[in-house]
Amino acid sequence: xxxxxxxxxxxxxxxxxxxxxxxxxxxxxxxxxxxxxxxxxxxxxxxxxxxxxxxxxxxxxxxxxxxxxxxxxxxxxxxxxxxxxxxxxxxxxxxxxxxxxxxxxxxxxxxxxxxxxxxxxxxxxxxxxxxxxxxxxxxxxxxxxxxxxxxxxxxxxxxxxxxxxxxxxxxxxxxxxxxxxxxxxxxxxxxxxxxxxxxxxxxxxxxxxxxxxxxxxxxxxxxxxxxxxxxxxxxxxxxxxxxxxxxxxxxxxxxxxxxxxxxxxxxxxxxxxxxxxxxxxxxxxxxxxxxxxxxxxxxxxxxxxxxxxxxxxxxxxxxxxxxxxxxxxxxxxxxxxxxxxxxxxxxxxxxxxxxxxxxxxxxxxxxxxxxx
Numbered sequence: 001x002x003x004x005x006x007x008x009x010x011x012x013x014x015x016x017x018x019x020x021x022x023x024x025x026x027x028x029x030x031x032x033x034x035x036x037x038x039x040x041x042x043x044x045x046x047x048x049x050x051x052x053x054x055x056x057x058x059x060x061x062x063x064x065x066x067x068x069x070x071x072x073x074x075x076x077x078x079x080x081x082x083x084x085x086x087x088x089x090x091x092x093x094x095x096x097x098x099x100x101x102x103x104x105x106x107x108x109x110x111x112x113x114x115x116x117x118x119x120x121x122x123x124x125x126x127x128x129x130x131x132x133x134x135x136x137x138x139x140x141x142x143x144x145x146x147x148x149x150x151x152x153x154x155x156x157x158x159x160x161x162x163x164x165x166x167x168x169x170x171x172x173x174x175x176x177x178x179x180x181x182x183x184x185x186x187x188x189x190x191x192x193x194x195x196x197x198x199x200x201x202x203x204x205x206x207x208x209x210x211x212x213x214x215x216x217x218x219x220x221x222x223x224x225x226x227x228x229x230x231x232x233x234x235x236x237x238x239x240x241x242x243x244x245x246x247x248x249x250x251x252x253x254x255x256x257x258x259x260x261x262x263x264x265x266x267x268x269x270x271x272x273x274x275x276x277x278x279x280x281x282x283x284x285x286x287x288x289x290x291x292x293x294x295x296x297x298x299x300x301x302x303x304x305x306x307x308x309x310x311x312x313x314x315x316x317x318x319x320x321x322x323x324x325x326x327x328x329x330x331x332x333x334x335x336x337x338x339x340x341x342x343x344x345x346x347x348x349x350x351x352x353x354x355x356x357x358x359x360x361x362x363x364x365x366x367x368x369x370x371x372x
Contacts, residue, residue, distance in 0.1 A: 225244075
């Protein structure tokens with residue numbers, strides 16, 4: 001039997017059941033298998049998380065700049081994967097979920113990038129936001145951006161940014177659904193916008209008094225967003241205008257990082273994290289940095305239905321036995337330690353530093369002991 005001539009549907013059924021590493025190896029067998037592994041229809045099944053490793057900021061070779069390294073927790077092994085242009089080491093990652101990275105290039109434009117299939121999908125231009133203006137030279141190349149922080153108020157002069165600098169201020173976080181809908185938290189004032197690849201512009205969500213800090217796409221496909229006081233709203237993005245419903249009440253404001261996570265059974269968790277920052281500077285980074293030097297406390301709350309309606313209830317010390325949480329710039333994850341025994345239950349895995357570019361640290365986590 002000529003294995004290169006396996007029926008397309010049969011080959012796809014096999015690929016969908018393979019771990020990420022084996023899915024990647026299948027693409028090396030022959031051209032027909034390579035084509036199937038690059039298809040978004042046959043992405044690998046969810047497995048133990050892969051972690052993106054730091055880029056070497058002083059690397060100059062084209063291969064080092066255009067490929068990324070991933071660490072497989074289950075295999076304890078590093079894989080280097082070449083990725084399409086623009087060079088991945090020059091991008092700013094603002095989120096990841098469902099196997100996709102959401103990253104801004106050196107002109108501050110966003111793309112969806114799948115490291116396994118190497119598929120890349122452009123998102124609407126940043127210039128479709130009404131308060132962003134691109135200034136161009138005679139050849140049409142962007143020379144700078146003007147950001148109008150005061151809206152229509154003429155008393156506020158625009159702030160100017162170099163093409164590769166606006167992304168550091170403008171984008172806070174993004175998550176993507178299984179159908180490639182992207183929900184973006186952006187500045188000024190941590191607002192919401194959403195789009196899909198192929199859309200002509202971003203759709204802004206009008207929530208004038210809200211300050212959004214996290215978002216997830218639930219297992220049902222619904223987008224849920226976390227506000228700075230702990231309130232959660234679920235969004236319907238398929239109508240002529242986006243609408244929302246409050247699904248979780250406020251927990252009160254605290255000066256800490258906040259994350260929204262869904263358990264496998266569908267329950268919502270809110271994680272609050274306190275840390276001591278240490279200001280550092282790096283010559284190869286464009287802005288002052290806060291390195292997450294020490295996480296001092298983590299509190300986890302579960303949304304439960306009581307006599308007076310839905311409320312946040314603090315989890316006890318052993319409340320997440322059997323689960324590990326991954327928190328960071330990516331979409332937050334809850335992973336079963338029964339399915340991934342290499343992970344430690346009742347723990348949160350946290351990204352160690354936030355150095356900005358992908359070449360800094362993106363998906364690299366450390367485990368904080370005694371979390372709950």
